[in-house]
Amino acid sequence: MDQQTRDQQTREQQTREQKTNAHVSCQQCGLNELCIPHTLTAPEMDEIDQIARRGKPLQKGEYLFRQSDDFESLFAVRAGCIKLFSVDDNGDEKVVGFFLPGEILGMDAIDSKFHSASAVALSTASVCEIPYESVELLAGRIKNLQVHMYRLLSREIRSDQELQLLLAKNNAEERIGAFLMNLSVRYERRRLSPKEFRLDMTRSDIANYLGLAVETVSRVITRFQKAGILRAEGKSLEILDRGALCAVSHLKAPD
Amino acid sequence: MDQQTRDQQTREQQTREQKTNAHVSCQQCGLNELCIPHTLTAPEMDEIDQIARRGKPLQKGEYLFRQSDDFESLFAVRAGCIKLFSVDDNGDEKVVGFFLPGEILGMDAIDSKFHSASAVALSTASVCEIPYESVELLAGRIKNLQVHMYRLLSREIRSDQELQLLLAKNNAEERIGAFLMNLSVRYERRRLSPKEFRLDMTRSDIANYLGLAVETVSRVITRFQKAGILRAEGKSLEILDRGALCAVSHLKAPD
DNA sequence: CGATTTGTTGATCTTACTCAATAATCGTGG
DNA sequence: CCACGATTATTGAGTAAGATCAACAAATCG
Numbered sequence: 001m002d003q004q005t006r007d008q009q010t011r012e013q014q015t016r017e018q019k020t021n022a023h024v025s026c027q028q029c030g031l032n033e034l035c036i037p038h039t040l041t042a043p044e045m046d047e048i049d050q051i052a053r054r055g056k057p058l059q060k061g062e063y064l065f066r067q068s069d070d071f072e073s074l075f076a077v078r079a080g081c082i083k084l085f086s087v088d089d090n091g092d093e094k095v096v097g098f099f100l101p102g103e104i105l106g107m108d109a110i111d112s113k114f115h116s117a118s119a120v121a122l123s124t125a126s127v128c129e130i131p132y133e134s135v136e137l138l139a140g141r142i143k144n145l146q147v148h149m150y151r152l153l154s155r156e157i158r159s160d161q162e163l164q165l166l167l168a169k170n171n172a173e174e175r176i177g178a179f180l181m182n183l184s185v186r187y188e189r190r191r192l193s194p195k196e197f198r199l200d201m202t203r204s205d206i207a208n209y210l211g212l213a214v215e216t217v218s219r220v221i222t223r224f225q226k227a228g229i230l231r232a233e234g235k236s237l238e239i240l241d242r243g244a245l246c247a248v249s250h251l252k253a254p255d
Numbered sequence: 256m257d258q259q260t261r262d263q264q265t266r267e268q269q270t271r272e273q274k275t276n277a278h279v280s281c282q283q284c285g286l287n288e289l290c291i292p293h294t295l296t297a298p299e300m301d302e303i304d305q306i307a308r309r310g311k312p313l314q315k316g317e318y319l320f321r322q323s324d325d326f327e328s329l330f331a332v333r334a335g336c337i338k339l340f341s342v343d344d345n346g347d348e349k350v351v352g353f354f355l356p357g358e359i360l361g362m363d364a365i366d367s368k369f370h371s372a373s374a375v376a377l378s379t380a381s382v383c384e385i386p387y388e389s390v391e392l393l394a395g396r397i398k399n400l401q402v403h404m405y406r407l408l409s410r411e412i413r414s415d416q417e418l419q420l421l422l423a424k425n426n427a428e429e430r431i432g433a434f435l436m437n438l439s440v441r442y443e444r445r446r447l448s449p450k451e452f453r454l455d456m457t458r459s460d461i462a463n464y465l466g467l468a469v470e471t472v473s474r475v476i477t478r479f480q481k482a483g484i485l486r487a488e489g490k491s492l493e494i495l496d497r498g499a500l501c502a503v504s505h506l507k508a509p510d
Numbered sequence: 511c512g513a514t515t516t517g518t519t520g521a522t523c524t525t526a527c528t529c530a531a532t533a534a535t536c537g538t539g540g
Numbered sequence: 541c542c543a544c545g546a547t548t549a550t551t552g553a554g555t556a557a558g559a560t561c562a563a564c565a566a567a568t569c570g
Contacts, residue, residue, distance in 0.1 A: 211423030
């Protein structure tokens with residue numbers, strides 16, 4: 001199937017969703033994280049929907065925005081994986097994070113008004129652009145949206161702090177284990193398989209993100225496989241024993 | 256001068272400020288970060304002022320809130336230093352951050368509605384409590400406040416991500432250098448001396464925060480002193496050569 | 511299909527941790 | 541105000557976790 005056909009199908013699918021049950025579930029609406037089922041009324045959700053610009057699937061390697069670009073919009077990932085990274089004066093890359101379906105990108109730039117990092121697609125990705133001006137305006141009118149935005153930002157702070165602690169306190173096995181569990185939980189939250197998924201990022205991206213060397217990541221994953229905790233074949237990953245993975249990461253198992 | 260006399264003086268000073276120019280500058284108003292000079296009108300600032308509960312200076316060692324407490328308020332630090340830290344199942348402490356005058360505490364709990372960490376005073380501290388319910392309500396009416404809250408949250412995300420990168424990529428010297436420069440910049444922002452200040456936290460707190468051993472922190476500070484970059488006598492610190500400190504930390508000098 | 515990127519494994523080296531001993535500082539009560 | 545114990549800070553010696561270097565294998569892509 002070529003790109004054009006795929007685009008065509010995507011467009012058709014979007015149209016279908018809009019006509020039928022675009023708001024029944026946040027799974028479909030593209031503004032996933034911004035929509036709160038049972039919190040916003042249908043007309044409110046329609047308003048939010050109208051400010052979001054759907055479409056334009058990104059090919060692997062395409063940029064959503066670049067470091068030092070002006071901040072104009074938030075982006076909601078609908079499908080695929082986006083890598084956020086900055087490049088320092090020496091040209092060294094520093095991976096800030098990975099964004100999966102249902103997650104919002106760009107909130108760190110609201111204050112400074114410019115992006116301090118670039119966002120690139122690691123796999124074919126579908127992203128929804130939400131002009132920030134409009135969000136502010138709409139949040140002024142829709143109380144529930146205002147409150148929800150605070151919660152989104154707060155959640156990002158909490159998860160950044162968790163990563164902080166991981167990097168400050170944990171060894172290689174714990175970091176990698178926690179990273180994989182974190183992906184698993186995030187996929188589960190989106191009703192995607194928590195036990196089997198693709199690692200769209202390279203080992204080098206993972207290492208960079210976790211403050212480790214590529215070789216260490218490779219070795220730890222090998223060790224986990226030998227321990228029967230997971231099965232990794234290239235980019236595809238299967239978690240065989242979630243309990244054991246939590247144990248080696250010194251994490252409590254999620255419910 | 257004993258504690259009581261000092262309290263007395265503080266109270267007098269507060270009264271004086273309220274009567275005279277409480278809103279001329281955010282330096283004095285206790286809601287420092289929440290007030291935006293030239294952005295909010297005087298009546299708007301009065302409204303914000305009225306929801307904030309001043310007073311109750313904390314003694315060193317007193318808690319502002321504890322891990323797993325319900326989230327009810329944000330806290331603006333007016334004076335002193337607050338340490339935010341969590342304790343894991345093994346009883347190990349993990350320092351999440353230090354909050355200086357003019358900084359806001361508690362934003363990570365907006366989403367979850369409970370505190371994931373405890374906040375304790377490292378020195379006699381003055382803190383302003385701002386009930387979050389009231390902030391939400393007021394932000395619904397005062398557009399500028401709504402927008403400012405987004406910026407505050409966004410700024411926290413940005414600085415958490417910077418720490419993330421520091422922990423993932425930098426060695427002991429760079430971490431400690433960047434930490435000291437960061438304090439310096441934050442004091443400068445509040446018009447406090449950027450070259451001479453007290454390290455209210457212990458070396459162990461610093462080490463914990465930066466993911467290092469106490470001994471390493473001690474050694475690096477000694478090395479910095481031998482290099483003529485700073486002078487540290489117990490808790491008091493003087494930065495003798497800011498340029499050199501930036502250099503060893505591989506930071507650009509702040510303007 | 512060949513070239514380039516990405517991933518794995520092994521050997522060696524280095525940074526920062528751990529353990530240990532001592533010194534300085536803090537806080538409390540006499 | 542000083543003396544005491546307790547906490548905190550410094551310094552040294554040995555160790556280990558993970559980085560680096562190197563070689564090779566596998567996957568990806570034009």
